[in-house]
Amino acid sequence: MKIPNKDGQVEHIYREKTDKRILKKNPWRDYKLHGTVLVLVIIAEIIGTIKIPLAKDVAITIMPLIYTIILGLVFYLAKPVTWIQRKQARIAEGAMMLFIGVLIAKLAVSSGQSISLIFQMGPALILQELGHLATILVLPIALLLGFKKESIGMTNSIGREPNVAVVVDKYGFNSPESRGVFAIFIIGTVIGTIFISFLVTFSLSFIPLHPYAFAMASGVGSASMNAAAIGPTLAAFPGLETQIEAFAGFSNLLSFCVGIYIVIFVALPLTEKMYNWLEPKIGRDPIVPEKEDE
Amino acid sequence: MPDLIDGSENVTVHGIFNWILLLVIFSIITVIGNNLGYKHPMTDSLVGMGILSLITLAGVWLERYLPFNVSSILYISIFGIILAFPGMPTSDFVLYYVSKVELLSIVTVFLAYVGIGMGKSWDEFKALGWRAVVITILVIAATYYGAAIVAHIVLVLTGVPAV
Incomplete structure (x- = not known):
């Protein structure tokens, strides 16, 4: 495993991963994988959206996208499913990096269609990027749970690929900070997408924010989480599809372009300051939650 | 440790061929899901997916071909925005066919791949x-x-x- 170097290799992680998987093997030939995905999609679309009413005007919506992601994971983990193995998962991961493009293209078309609206909402779109700094508020909780320097890596950002690269670049591969961001990365990979779709469904029912605010917030800087967050938002505001897609897409683009610089120049220094200030006050005995580097 | 960063190789004709076939498979699955879930006619949505796949292909190709350190996400976004820009000669055509592909249909297929791919991290997750x-x-x-x-x-x- 190579460590990203100083001269701005941060954004290339996606590319290298995709190339490695896609250019070497013939990923399209893996009919087991694509056949399984087709079956999952057919099952999901046939079941369709399920609405569970909780109270008057409040309902939890479970959408086909939840079924496919959970069934995909179950198929990989289930013992009887012998045709989906590590090899298929690696191809799926590489293919996914390419398919992000289709998703981005669809969102971009909506953005282009509503370009004047995007300029009107410019201030909100730009300032909400700073809202992502709210992750630092989790730092005290991490300290109370017994994390030490790991907490800096854990709470400076949402901990996706670009953020991992930034932290590893700054603190070194074997540092506690990097262990922290790796932990968030792995857990986010496994539960993040499912969690955010429930979080959004729940928030749409109970928290009265502007529909555009929900749309903008779904651009959290991870394509799969973005996708999972837009789903319920679209369903909740029928008639606003184009605007919601436009804002979600543009906000994701902003997260991608400026988000990384906010992390480097604002979030990380701020997290460190908070840590130095709070750790002597509320730090606990260190726990060693993860095994040492192998 | 998660396996995050691997070596990369150069663009080859073979590579582009792989991308195209993967995008074709992805388009077909999406169009089937789109038809089942939203009853959009298959031919129209297939054209829509074709447009989106071409934009993607142009983006990933430019990322590797041009000397700038810029991600394909940026190229793809710029192409999408320009093609759909009000007043562009392409905009009516692009908007009509792309609107026949629901975002949620794309997301549903995309997340099936994500689900299978994230299984790989399960053991690390449990630790x-x-x-x-x-x-x-x-x-x-x-x-x-x-x-x-x-x-x-x-x-x-x-x-x-x-x-």
Whole structure:
């Protein structure tokens, strides 16, 4: 495993991963994988959206996208499913990096269609990027749970690929900070997408924010989480599809372009300051939650 | 440790061929799902997926071909925005066919691949303690609410009516 170097290799992680998987093997030939995905999609679309009413005007919506992601994971983990193995998962991961493009293209078309609206909402779109700094508020909780320097890596950002690269670049591969961001990365990979779709469904029912605010917030800087967050938002505001897609897409683009610089120049220094200030006050005995580097 | 970064290779004709076939497979699955879930006619949505796949292909190809250190996401976004820009000669055509592909249909297929791909991290995931799970959940929620609340405040302050 190579460590990203100083001269701005941060954004290339996606590319290298995709190339490695896609250019070497013939990923399209893996009919087991694509056949399984087709079956999952057919099952999901046939079941369709399920609405569970909780109270008057409040309902939890479970959408086909939840079924496919959970069934995909179950198929990989289930013992009887012998045709989906590590090899298929690696191809799926590489293919996914390419398919992000289709998703981005669809969102971009909506953005282009509503370009004047995007300029009107410019201030909100730009300032909400700073809202992502709210992750630092989790730092005290991490300290109370017994994390030490790991907490800096854990709470400076949402901990996706670009953020991992930034932290590893700054603190070194074997540092506690990097262990922290790796932990968030792995857990986010496994539960993040499912969690955010429930979080959004729940928030749409109970928290009265502007529909555009929900749309903008779904651009959290991870394509799969973005996708999972837009789903319920679209369903909740029928008639606003184009605007919601436009804002979600543009906000994701902003997260991608400026988000990384906010992390480097604002979030990380701020997290460190908070840590130095709070750790002597509320730090606990260190726990060693993860095994040492192998 | 998660296997995050591997070596990369150069673009070859063979590679582009692989991309095209993968995008064709992805398009077919999406069109079937789109037809089942939203009853859009298959031929129209297939053209829509064709347009989106071409934009993607152009983006990933330019990322590797041009000497700038810029991600394909940026190229893809710029192409998509320009093609759909009001007044562009392409915009009516692109908007008509792309609107026949629901975003949710794309997302449903995309997340099936994500689901299978993330299984790979399952063992590493199990090795991490519950404390780290708690922090991850809080971090994701904080990112989402932070952005949503700031956006809401700015929208209200700048007088955007709730639609």
